[in-house]
Amino acid sequence: MPAGPFASSVGVGRAEPEWAALNKVTGVCGDFARRISPPRVPRVQSSPSTPFNSTPDVYELHPDIIASYGTALSGAVLAERCSAELGMTSVIIDKRDHIGGNCYDYVTEDGIRASKYGAHLFHTQHARVWEYVQRFSEWIPFDHRVKGRVPVPGAGPAGDKKLVPIPPTQETVNALFDAGVRDEDAMARWYESERVAPAHGGEPANGEEAALSRVGPRLYEVIFKHYTKKQWDKYPEELDASVLMRLPCRTSTDDRYFGDAWQALPARGYTRLFENMLLDDPNVTIRLDCDFFAHREKGTLPKHKLLVYTGQIDSYYAALGMPKLEYRSLRFEEEFVDAPDGGFFQEAMVVNYPSADVPFTRVVEYKHTPNQPNKIKKGAVRGSLIAREYSCADGEPYYPVPNPENRALYEKYAALAAKEPGVAFVGRLASYKYFNMDQAILNALEMFDNLKETGTLAPKRRPEDFGPGDGPK
Numbered sequence: 001m002p003a004g005p006f007a008s009s010v011g012v013g014r015a016e017p018e019w020a021a022l023n024k025v026t027g028v029c030g031d032f033a034r035r036i037s038p039p040r041v042p043r044v045q046s047s048p049s050t051p052f053n054s055t056p057d058v059y060e061l062h063p064d065i066i067a068s069y070g071t072a073l074s075g076a077v078l079a080e081r082c083s084a085e086l087g088m089t090s091v092i093i094d095k096r097d098h099i100g101g102n103c104y105d106y107v108t109e110d111g112i113r114a115s116k117y118g119a120h121l122f123h124t125q126h127a128r129v130w131e132y133v134q135r136f137s138e139w140i141p142f143d144h145r146v147k148g149r150v151p152v153p154g155a156g157p158a159g160d161k162k163l164v165p166i167p168p169t170q171e172t173v174n175a176l177f178d179a180g181v182r183d184e185d186a187m188a189r190w191y192e193s194e195r196v197a198p199a200h201g202g203e204p205a206n207g208e209e210a211a212l213s214r215v216g217p218r219l220y221e222v223i224f225k226h227y228t229k230k231q232w233d234k235y236p237e238e239l240d241a242s243v244l245m246r247l248p249c250r251t252s253t254d255d256r257y258f259g260d261a262w263q264a265l266p267a268r269g270y271t272r273l274f275e276n277m278l279l280d281d282p283n284v285t286i287r288l289d290c291d292f293f294a295h296r297e298k299g300t301l302p303k304h305k306l307l308v309y310t311g312q313i314d315s316y317y318a319a320l321g322m323p324k325l326e327y328r329s330l331r332f333e334e335e336f337v338d339a340p341d342g343g344f345f346q347e348a349m350v351v352n353y354p355s356a357d358v359p360f361t362r363v364v365e366y367k368h369t370p371n372q373p374n375k376i377k378k379g380a381v382r383g384s385l386i387a388r389e390y391s392c393a394d395g396e397p398y399y400p401v402p403n404p405e406n407r408a409l410y411e412k413y414a415a416l417a418a419k420e421p422g423v424a425f426v427g428r429l430a431s432y433k434y435f436n437m438d439q440a441i442l443n444a445l446e447m448f449d450n451l452k453e454t455g456t457l458a459p460k461r462r463p464e465d466f467g468p469g470d471g472p473k
């Protein structure tokens with residue numbers, strides 16, 4: 001594989017040796033080494049006049065579980081576990097024409113593995129999750145590292161920009177502020193001299209206070225403030241402190257985005273992982289192009305004992321006419337760059353653009369990942385696919401928007417959900433929680449534990465208990 005501009009002596013997609021050594025994934029590991037399956041997901045087109053995807057077999061099935069919008073992580077984990085350990089049957093329906101939810105990836109005609117819904121970087125500190133995901137895929141170590149094209153302070157709105165590590169490290173503050181920091185102690189002192197504690201003397205009450213009390217106003221201005229506005233259409237002061245706490249602030253030279261013990265990518269992509277989880281299982285029936293609400297309205301859902309609902313919680317209760325919860329969506333502008341210098345468009349897989357003068361938040365270049373198909377690994381593709389990521393209000397919901405108003409509204413929906421017999425609300429949209437992939441998996445695994453232990457499919461911990469803030473990186 002062409003080394004690319006961001007390879008280290010450890011390899012493609014790896015950090016410098018000192019930091020790469022912290023990743024417990026050291027080589028290719030996990031199952032399904034030789035399994036090469038053709039795409040086998042039945043793509044059944046639904047017609048409005050026929051019930052449930054024109055497939056009477058499904059309509060007539062009486063599964064234990066229906067998972068609505070269920071081929072993403074939460075629904076897939078629950079269907080897999082319930083089948084493997086309890087022999088339960090599931091019908092998974094999804095309104096999209098593919099499995100895998102937002103993790104869905106595919107190989108383009110140019111031979112590049114790309115993600116339809118933005119970059120997904122797997123990382124976890126939970127041994128249980130790491131053990132679980134290795135059953136369905138081989139994994140390749142990947143130390144995700146992000147660079148930001150950050151305005152040099154004082155250079156004006158569209159002035160000079162430097163490419164620096166994000167989250168901030170010693171290199172970041174030296175490049176931007178000429179801070180002359182050479183070791184961890186000096187970096188700690190630098191943060192100390194910059195930090196501004198909240199005037200009220202308590203814990204940071206919002207994103208701005210969180211950022212100022214961690215990095216001070218100068219880094220806040222160039223890295224956090226405008227990026228956050230672009231991402232959420234809210235300034236940090238309008239968001240929970242937890243949003244800004246997702247990003248660590250390093251005193252070291254560790255330029256990895258995540259600090260978790262296990263960091264890797266599925267060797268044949270996420271879609272293959274979902275295929276391996278679900279497609280060979282006779283207890284699991286998948287129907288795509290199926291809209292849960294359309295079938296609920298027409299009364300054409302299969303009879304079932306339990307519903308696993310993974311859609312937006314407020315959509316479930318739309319008939320009640322309560323205010324809607326706020327979600328953030330993403331739009332990807334893809335471009336195939338024919339002949340970039342050295343085969344790559346940019347220096348890293350993800351380059352952030354935190355300044356206000358650039359309309360997108362980041363640019364993803366897929367070719368940097370070590371789980372690319374052979375054509376890329378052999379250097380046979382000169383061009384490169386990039387995706388500029390824009391954040392927007394309309395479109396597929398990606399992120400709940402964590403702030404006090406939305407949380408209060410969510411609590412009202414959660415109170416209704418708690419009283420809903422035979423329905424489990426699971427995952428990012430149904431729990432209105434900014435879960436990372438591994439947290440979504442852990443939540444589903446623990447819900448399954450509860451099903452076994454108590455007969456109820458309920459979470460073991462509250463969404464906010466998945467770690468400080470909304471799950472730091």
Ligand code: UDP
Binds near residue numbers: 223227228243247
């Ligand atoms: N953030 C920022 N500047 C950056 C990267 C992140 O201000 O260059 C802030 C921003 O508010 C963002 C949050 O940190 O929403 C969490 O970033 P993360 O990369 O975790 O977002 P995700 O990858 O989940 O979209």
